[in-house]
Amino acid sequence: MTAAVAVAVLVTGGVFLVLQRGLVRVTLGFILLGHAANVLLLAAGGMARREAPLVGRVDLPEASDPLPQAFALTAIVITFGITVYLFGLAGAGADAEPDDEPDPEVLP
């Protein structure tokens, strides 16, 4: 239940920010959406079993599923890289073009 609420709050905030104008706010929105996906991944492994998945140290029924954790780790790295690039683009585009410029592709 906690995970479901956390995902709901993160997605709500993320969607709100993604629909804003500035690219920085959009990027922050994507960070929240990425977190939501990661919480979802962890929840997919089962919320009841939360012990460290070390064979021989904990009882197997208590051990959490390591696979979603590996998924989440991979996803965090990928999202982080893209987020940094998006911030870079936000910086590069800032002087070149104001947000409300008309579409330059329109032909006469």
Added chain:
Amino acid sequence: MTASALLPLLVAGPLVGAFVATGLTRPAARRALGLLVSAAVLAGSVLLVMATRDGQVVVAQVAGWPGGIAIPFAADPLSALMVLVASLLVTTCLAFAAATGDDLDRWFVPLALVLSGGVYGAFVTADLFNLFVLVEVALIPSYVLLTAGGRPEQVRAGRIYLTVNLLGSTILLAGIALLYGVTGSVNLGELAGAAADSNAAALAAGVVLVAFGVKAALVPAHGWLPATYPSAPPAVTALFSGLLTKIGVYAIFRVYAVVFDGDARLSSVLLVVFLATMVVGVLGALGEGRMRSILVFHMISQVGYILLGLSFFGVLGVTAGIFYFLHNTVVKASLLLTAGAVETTHGTDRLDRLGGLARREPLLAVAFFAAAVSLAGLPPFSGFVAKLVLVRAAFAEQAYLAGGLAVVVSLFTLLSMMKIWNGVFWGEPPDQPPAEPAVEVPRIPRSLVWPGVVLAGVSLAVGLGAELVLGLSQTAAEGLVDPSDYVDAVSGR
């Protein structure tokens, strides 16, 4: 077995090549390495097609883990054909980039190689999470390739492209998480038929399908494609057109066939989406005034055609879809490379600034004409066979509206192609504004013309020798309609 050893190499080869290429300071050395690696993959993919031509499935359980635990790579005839056409395209586009000078940029060849490695990997992986990772491996270089020029419209396109793809990837990740939560696996072999059996799994896999729909630019998530692709350098647009949206299309084929087991409850929804994609794409193209913008809108429309075959889930329909896939990838790249050749030399691809190129550049004009006619679906090119098989499949399923729409959309495609032909190749060159001194535009160099000509020739060859490719497509379709061989091989049972 040798063929299964090839599969991890499809990913590792280009990645290692890219790594080596970053260390090479001479452009010629990077160029040679890039062409060498893609040609090697092309040769390997021919072997792969040979090894799977009777419907066999080649599997590599990576690192020797037992089936079900390993992250498998698997190539059935569909995957093998996809890798073949993708590597053909990468080789041609690298040759084109060598002619335009795009690859003088230090990072062009390494990025293109990483992109291609991700795409080949996405075509042969049999694990949904690995598919996500490989899609990202293909996308991240594409972000840089699109925006590397740094012109304002490229940065603007990059913003749209990044945000849409990041959203698509996030949805994909959420879908995979839900699917893992419901089924406890991301291995396609273990997931076989899961969505047909359980509604919860169907919902989760539906999220995955939506994510790939965004990446394949299906209506209503198609708007990002025409807003971004035409801003990239011409060689990059051609590369993207053949590889990136096609990953989404391939994944929809695979997920719908394996995870949904071709669930008929979904087919009417899919049919509506695909028909809308076909119609909206072609109508959008009518309003554009640049060669590449028109062609990019047609990409959307053609994706609708490719997937239309899938919604008639049977051997006939899926055969049509796969054949259309192969045909379209080649022809679209040929057209985009021809348009790129014009744009590189003349500085613009706007129809109102060009004209009379047929007399100046006969070979280029013939290549464009051939590919355009093939796209519209006239004999003797591959497009005719593709459309014929597709419309026959539609009529066999009594989907008369879909079949009829496919024919009508072809007419509009022809109309767009005639618009480009009239604007760019026919008639007289436009008058120079009197203020500017008349500049003598050089002729388009041969090295820019040939890549488009070669691909148009492939389309003609496929149209004339359709038996062979159609047979291969049919084997691939049989493997999709009844995926038990694939499932057994992947899950190691």
